Each structure stands twice: as structure tokens, then as C-alpha cells.
Amino acid sequence: NAVKVFVDLSLTTCGDNRVDVDRITCFSSVCTNFAPLIFEIDQNTSSERFISICMQIVDNVEKNKESLKLLAQVGNNMKLWEDLKQSHGDVEETTLIQLDNIIKFGSFHFNIGASFNLSDMINLTVTKENIVTKLYTLEDLKEFRSKCMLVVGRSEQTHEKSQPDRYKDFQTFDRTLNITIDIAKL
Numbered sequence: 001n002a003v004k005v006f007v008d009l010s011l012t013t014c015g016d017n018r019v020d021v022d023r024i025t026c027f028s029s030v031c032t033n034f035a036p037l038i039f040e041i042d043q044n045t046s047s048e049r050f051i052s053i054c055m056q057i058v059d060n061v062e063k064n065k066e067s068l069k070l071l072a073q074v075g076n077n078m079k080l081w082e083d084l085k086q087s088h089g090d091v092e093e094t095t096l097i098q099l100d101n102i103i104k105f106g107s108f109h110f111n112i113g114a115s116f117n118l119s120d121m122i123n124l125t126v127t128k129e130n131i132v133t134k135l136y137t138l139e140d141l142k143e144f145r146s147k148c149m150l151v152v153g154r155s156e157q158t159h160e161k162s163q164p165d166r167y168k169d170f171q172t173f174d175r176t177l178n179i180t181i182d183i184a185k186l
Contacts, residue, residue: 003028003031006084006085007024007027007028007031008150009084009092009150009151010024010027010084011024014084020080023073023074023077023080024084026070026073026074027074027077027081029067029070030067030070030071030074033057033060033061033064033067033070033071034057034060034067034071036053036056036057037053037054037057040053041053092151095144095147095148095151096151098134098144099148099169099170099173100169101126101128101133101134102124102126102136102173103169103172103173105126105127105128105133106124106125106126107124107125107127108122108123108124108176108180109122109123109124109125110122110180110183110184111123118138118181118184118185119137119138119139121138121184122137122138122141122180122181122184123135123136123137123138124136124141138181141177145173145174145177148170148173148174149170
């Protein structure tokens with residue numbers, strides 16, 4: 001799960017940069033091909049279990065001859081992985097701040113006369129001291145929901161209790177967004 005969250009956040013972070021998307025896809029493939037070696041071995045692994053895992057890896061490599069090249073490519077991109085890991089902290093922090101602001105200062109608006117296109121009908125504004133600080137379109141909200149799901153899920157998964165109400169905040173946001181969309185469809 002940690003690899004899936006890392007890959008999903010990385011793909012979100014890199015956006016449309018095709019080279020980085022290919023590198024991240026390569027990373028995901030390597031993790032899948034070498035998963036037993038990466039995730040099933042610890043200092044208490046018996047020698048018999050270690051040999052069994054190595055045999056699984058040999059089988060995987062024989063089935064996919066490209067896997068060794070992919071592994072080398074992943075190793076050559078260590079700077080990218082370090083940068084992505086660092087940026088995930090930034091993405092997480094920014095997302096949690098946005099979630100907090102939406103919960104505290106956000107309000108949904110319906111542009112009923114605009115059109116019958118749902119994307120044109122719904123937006124959310126974050127207003128502080130009578131000043132609109134952020135305007136979200138429906139597409140922005142859907143993208144934000146995806147980021148939230150990753151970040152909040154990651155926090156829940158690692159049992160980070162420093163932000164105990166984040167999941168509840170996300171559920172509130174998600175339910176409100178779904179209800180708003182349902183109302184606009186009426």
C-alpha cells in the first residue's frame with residue numbers, strides 16, 4: 001500500500017511531464033516484480049525463506065527479461081525519488097491546509113442560470129475576512145478530493161495521530177460535495 005500511495009502521489013505531483021510519468025511507472029513495475037525481495041525479507045527471515053524468495057525473483061526475471069533493465073533505471077533515478085518524497089511532504093501539508101480552510105471558511109455556490117452543465121453550476125469559495133482567497137470549480141474540487149483521499153489515507157495508514165480529525169474533515173468535505181452535486185442535478 002505504501003508503494004501505491006507513493007506512486008499515486010508522485011503521478012499527481014509530476015502532472016503531465018511524460019518523462020517523469022514513465023519513470024514512476026517504471027518504479028511501480030520494479031516494485032511489483034521485486035516485491036517479495038523488497039517487502040517480505042527482514043532480519044528475522046530464515047535462510048530457507050530467503051532462498052525461496054530469491055527463487056521467486058529469478059522466476060519473475062525469467063518471465064520478464066526487461067525487469068533487470070527497469071531495476072537499473074530506477075537505481076539511476078535516485079535523485080528523482082528523493083525529490084518526489086520531499087515534495088510529497090509539501091503536497092500533504094498544502095492539501096491539509098486547503099482542507100482545513102475549506103472546512104472552516106468554504107461555501108458552495110450554485111450558478112443556476114449559467115447552464116445545465118454541472119461543471120458550470122457548482123463552485124466553492126474560501127472567504128476570509130470578506131475576501132475571497134480561493135475559488136474552486138467543480139473540476140478543481142474533484143481533483144482536490146483525489147489528493148485528499150491519498151493524503152488522508154496515507155495518514156490513516158501510517159497511524160499518524162498528530163492530525164486526528166483529518167479523516168473526519170475529509171468525510172465532511174466529501175459528503176458535502178456529493179450532496180451539492182446531487183442537489184445541482186435536480
